[in-house]
Amino acid sequence: MEGLTDTLEGEPAGAFSLELEGPTAGGLRADEGNLVVRAWRLLEREARRELPARLKLHKRIPAGAGLGGGSSDAAAALRLGDALFGLDLGDALLLRLGAELGSDVPLFLLGGTVLGLGRGERVFPLRPVPLEPILIAHPGLHVATPSVYKSLPQVGYPFPQACPSLGAGEAPPWRNDLTGAAIYACPALSEVRAALLDTGGEPLLCGSGSCWAARYPDGARRDAASHALAARPGWTVWNL
Numbered sequence: 001m002e003g004l005t006d007t008l009e010g011e012p013a014g015a016f017s018l019e020l021e022g023p024t025a026g027g028l029r030a031d032e033g034n035l036v037v038r039a040w041r042l043l044e045r046e047a048r049r050e051l052p053a054r055l056k057l058h059k060r061i062p063a064g065a066g067l068g069g070g071s072s073d074a075a076a077a078l079r080l081g082d083a084l085f086g087l088d089l090g091d092a093l094l095l096r097l098g099a100e101l102g103s104d105v106p107l108f109l110l111g112g113t114v115l116g117l118g119r120g121e122r123v124f125p126l127r128p129v130p131l132e133p134i135l136i137a138h139p140g141l142h143v144a145t146p147s148v149y150k151s152l153p154q155v156g157y158p159f160p161q162a163c164p165s166l167g168a169g170e171a172p173p174w175r176n177d178l179t180g181a182a183i184y185a186c187p188a189l190s191e192v193r194a195a196l197l198d199t200g201g202e203p204l205l206c207g208s209g210s211c212w213a214a215r216y217p218d219g220a221r222r223d224a225a226s227h228a229l230a231a232r233p234g235w236t237v238w239n240l
Contacts, residue, residue: 004136004238006061006069008036008076010084013054016040022059024069035070035101039077042097043087051085062236064142066207068108074101075108095123104207115166126166131240132215133222135201139192140234141210143182148208151181174204174215182209195232199225213240 006022018030018037031037036057044051055077061069078094081087089097091109098105099121106123107114113126158177164170182205183189189209196203200221201214216222222239230237 003060004067006073006076007058008055008073008080009058010053010055010080012084013052015052016050016055017053018055018057020057020059022057024062025057025059028059028063035074036077039074039097039101040081042100043078043081043085043089046089046093046097047085047087051081053081053084055080062138062142062211064144065138065211066143066205066209067136067211068104068207071102071104072108074098074105078105078109095121129166129171132217133219134213134215134240135222135226135229136206136211136213136238136240137192137196137229138211138236139188139232140236141186141188141192143186143189143209145208147185148178148182151184152178155180155184174202176205176207178208179205186210195229196225199228201225 018034020028020030028034032041036055040051040055057073059069061067061072063069075098078097082089082094094109095106098109103120104116106121107116110123110125113128115124115126116122117124158180161173163173166172183193186209189205192210192212193203196212196214199214201216204213204215206213214225216225226237226239229235
């Protein structure tokens, strides 16, 4: 999807460095708390040596949006470092390292349509799922993931529902069990959901927010909705 990808580049150097650039890099720090740096340190731990490289991360995915930007950057760093220095760690070890960084990092290491079990760190590939015309709307809000999980006791857990056979290629349920907690933590998210409903879309919260996806019966209605929503102040919209 054009405009909604981060790019991580690197080359061997005399010492390790990370440069951040791009439209969503503001406020981010290239220190030891950065997920790319943390991923690199795990590679160095496994290699039992320093891996001096000059890295450049071009950020386009907004932070605090529920799109996994930081986690996907960490996955890219693991893949890049493994290839750049010929470590040949293997997928199983890279997945374990990813799980140390975050529950959704293994998802991005595996890629494609994935079933996540446990905390999400146990991942299994699935058949690609056909998608209707979809848009993703970012309303310019930042939602901290810990605040959403802390809100779960206040709103309660949704009643479990039967899940279709994803392994057989059936469509997954169009729901996110964190929706209630996310709206509790950030009430403005309910206004975003209402705006998507007004355009005729069927909204779905992305991760823990603040982005929402919405699917439409056809591309024409999706495109019309995208045009209308993009005119809202502070909003950014991408079409799938």
